[in-house]
Amino acid sequence: VERFEVAGVSEVLVGRGLLDAAVLLSERPGRASVAVLAQPSVAKLGRRLVQEIRRAGVAAEVRILPDGEAAKTMAVVEDVYQWLTSVDFKRGDTVIGVGGGALTDVAGFVAATYLRGVESVYVPTTLLGAVDAAIGGKTAVNLEAKNIVGAFHHPARVVVDADVLDLLPPELRREGSAEAVKAGLIGDPKIVDLYERDGLDADLEEIVRRAMAVKAAIVTRDPTEHGERALLNYGHTVGHAVEMAAGLSHGSAVAVGMVAAGRASSLALGFADEERQRRVIASLGLPVAAPEANAAEVHRLLAMDKKRDAEGLRMVLLAAIGEPQVEHVDSATVEQALGIIGI
Ligand SMILES: NC(=O)c1ccc[n+]([C@@H]2O[C@H](COP(=O)([O-])OP(=O)(O)OC[C@H]3O[C@@H](n4cnc5c(N)ncnc54)[C@H](O)[C@@H]3O)[C@@H](O)[C@H]2O)c1
Numbered sequence: 001v002e003r004f005e006v007a008g009v010s011e012v013l014v015g016r017g018l019l020d021a022a023v024l025l026s027e028r029p030g031r032a033s034v035a036v037l038a039q040p041s042v043a044k045l046g047r048r049l050v051q052e053i054r055r056a057g058v059a060a061e062v063r064i065l066p067d068g069e070a071a072k073t074m075a076v077v078e079d080v081y082q083w084l085t086s087v088d089f090k091r092g093d094t095v096i097g098v099g100g101g102a103l104t105d106v107a108g109f110v111a112a113t114y115l116r117g118v119e120s121v122y123v124p125t126t127l128l129g130a131v132d133a134a135i136g137g138k139t140a141v142n143l144e145a146k147n148i149v150g151a152f153h154h155p156a157r158v159v160v161d162a163d164v165l166d167l168l169p170p171e172l173r174r175e176g177s178a179e180a181v182k183a184g185l186i187g188d189p190k191i192v193d194l195y196e197r198d199g200l201d202a203d204l205e206e207i208v209r210r211a212m213a214v215k216a217a218i219v220t221r222d223p224t225e226h227g228e229r230a231l232l233n234y235g236h237t238v239g240h241a242v243e244m245a246a247g248l249s250h251g252s253a254v255a256v257g258m259v260a261a262g263r264a265s266s267l268a269l270g271f272a273d274e275e276r277q278r279r280v281i282a283s284l285g286l287p288v289a290a291p292e293a294n295a296a297e298v299h300r301l302l303a304m305d306k307k308r309d310a311e312g313l314r315m316v317l318l319a320a321i322g323e324p325q326v327e328h329v330d331s332a333t334v335e336q337a338l339g340i341i342g343i
Pocket of ligand 1: 039040041042067068069072099100101102103105125126127128129132133134135136137138139140146147164165167168169172175
């Protein structure tokens with residue numbers, strides 16, 4: 001099992017067969033009970049963890065939340081607060097979130113706010129949930145817009161069991177692979193090599209370990225999100241615009257956004273691996289263009305981009321794989337970057 005720390009506050013464990021009480025829970029004298037929140041798709045796993053924890057002599061209860069974004073609402077949060085009160089959950093107790101990024105976002109928000117903050121542990125069960133949502137300390141629920149209410153609250157532990165991820169349906173493997181490839185492109189060329197060699201069959205234990213290490217290192221160097229964390233947005237400037245304009249999934253949109261950023265990188269910084277990056281993304285079954293996106297809408301969204309300032313749009317570009325930097329890009333470069341993705 002691989003262990004590393006994030007910002008001195010979260011301990012990440014990645015391996016196989018990890019889901020027992022000793023791995024999930026740190027030594028904590030004041031802990032009397034554990035509340036497990038789980039997604040419907042992994043309800044069985046949530047119940048199994050409760051049995052494991054009880055066997056270790058700690059009281060535990062489980063609650064299954066609505067699936068996906070339906071869990072990220074204030075109504076669900078209030079419902080969970082009421083439930084925690086009813087099971088006599090205390091300040092020294094621990095919330096465990098079991099599921100994809102939507103579940104860990106809401107479990108984290110509950111943990112950040114109930115009794116002004118209690119310990120949380122995440123067991124991410126999707127690739128995206130592991131490599132992106134589980135580390136960095138962002139928790140959130142949605143109002144009309146996504147992630148509008150939230151708090152920074154780092155989980156004490158994140159436990160990723162590759163045996164669980166191995167069972168993911170291909171669609172979720174593909175969806176999460178976009179953020180994993182992104183981690184490779186900005187911080188670990190070996191991830192790109194692994195995906196290039198094995199496509200979607202690449203060993204998820206190694207991919208997840210490496211991709212989480214990339215994000216963990218960046219978050220540790222920039223805990224308050226004032227600098228280097230911006231590098232995690234590689235592919236996200238154009239990606240967010242096509243996500244909205246073409247209704248693509250987040251993973252697909254980031255894939256297309258990285259292809260555009262690759263073009264801009266080649267023009268602005270002489271990035272030599274533009275074509276290789278595009279090939280790897282395509283080999284995962286991710287889109288490399290979004291011709292269905294309305295061009296005027298994409299331009300409008302880019303013009304509103306929060307990373308735009310007086311000098312124009314700022315994008316994360318690559319000088320080489322593993323060498324990202326934030327750069328202003330001129331409008332001719334933006335046009336060419338959009339051109340390569342069919343916009
Ligand atoms: N906090 C952060 O920094 C951060 C970063 C990125 C994304 N996010 C959030 O993460 C969410 C997206 O994450 P996601 O893609 O994991 O979404 P998700 O949690 O909605 O999971 C996607 C689907 O996969 C199912 N699922 C979960 N585990 C499974 C398993 N082992 N086998 C089969 N199905 C399984 C879920 O039930 C759900 O239907 C969004 O809400 C996004 O805002 C947060």
